[in-house]
Amino acid sequence: MPQHVAIIMDGNGRWAQQRNKHRTFGHKAGVEAVRASVRFARSQGIKSLTLFAFSSENWQRPKEEVSVLMDLFGMVLKSEVKKLHKNDIRLNVIGDISGFDEKLQHKISDAELLTRDNKALTLNIAANYGGRWDIVNAAKALTRDVLAGKMDISEITEQSLDTNISTHGLPELDLLIRTGGDHRVSNFLLWQCAYAEFYFTETLWPDFSEQTFAAAVEDFSLRQRRFGLTGEQIMTQDVEHKAC
Numbered sequence: 001m002p003q004h005v006a007i008i009m010d011g012n013g014r015w016a017q018q019r020n021k022h023r024t025f026g027h028k029a030g031v032e033a034v035r036a037s038v039r040f041a042r043s044q045g046i047k048s049l050t051l052f053a054f055s056s057e058n059w060q061r062p063k064e065e066v067s068v069l070m071d072l073f074g075m076v077l078k079s080e081v082k083k084l085h086k087n088d089i090r091l092n093v094i095g096d097i098s099g100f101d102e103k104l105q106h107k108i109s110d111a112e113l114l115t116r117d118n119k120a121l122t123l124n125i126a127a128n129y130g131g132r133w134d135i136v137n138a139a140k141a142l143t144r145d146v147l148a149g150k151m152d153i154s155e156i157t158e159q160s161l162d163t164n165i166s167t168h169g170l171p172e173l174d175l176l177i178r179t180g181g182d183h184r185v186s187n188f189l190l191w192q193c194a195y196a197e198f199y200f201t202e203t204l205w206p207d208f209s210e211q212t213f214a215a216a217v218e219d220f221s222l223r224q225r226r227f228g229l230t231g232e233q234i235m236t237q238d239v240e241h242k243a244c
């Protein structure tokens with residue numbers, strides 16, 4: 001079972017257009033698929049689920065669509081946070097939330113505060129998020145420490161940079177799922193993808209269900225993850241591990 005799964009929820013607009021509806025109808029329908037994926041992750045003991053809700057580039061969409069997405073985000077936060085809390089789920093928003101209006105920023109921090117000690121699952125919502133932003137942010141934090149004399153430049157390592165990445169403290173990303181048929185990463189979790197397995201499905205996000213999630217996890221469980229080693233080295237490690 002993967003410990004950390006991330007999902008690029010793509011295909012809402014096409015799902016709506018196939019039904020002769022406005023794109024925003026697809027975003028609203030996508031909320032039910034968010035619920036299904038959280039339910040599945042929680043029931044399977046996945047420790048961390050990261051959903052790409054709004055990218056730094058999504059601001060360039062038509063004004064009306066951006067406004068519906070913001071309202072939806074606020075409404076979902078309000079309606080779901082108690083349920084998340086009851087189910088021992090921690091809500092964590094990653095991204096540059098200073099880009100949102102103050103009311104939404106408050107809703108985010110209230111939800112994070114209420115759920116911060118929950119342990120069963122961490123639900124990360126990537127909002128106004130970009131993978132390059134994440135790395136630049138971490139680089140800035142280290143630069144600040146070097147300039148303030150708190151650390152030496154030789155202490156800039158993969159580990160120290162990682163401590164300033166938005167998902168620090170969560171399990172390593174195991175599986176990245178993208179719905180909607182495209183095969184790209186779209187500036188999501190670039191740092192975290194280093195050794196992640198990718199799963200692409202044609203399913204449009206509003207049709208994503210616990211069954212689709214289960215199929216992705218099943219596919220993941222059949223992969224041999226080598227982390228740069230050879231297949232033989234991995235097999236030997238497995239045998240030694242089982243013998244212990």
Ligand code: FPP
Nearest residue numbers: 009010011012013014027030031053073076
């Ligand atoms: C991509 O589909 C989807 C988004 C940009 C928004 C995702 C938002 C939700 C699922 C609803 C709210 C979620 C939360 C966590 C509150 P697209 O519009 O790019 O689809 P297309 O490729 O068919 O045009």
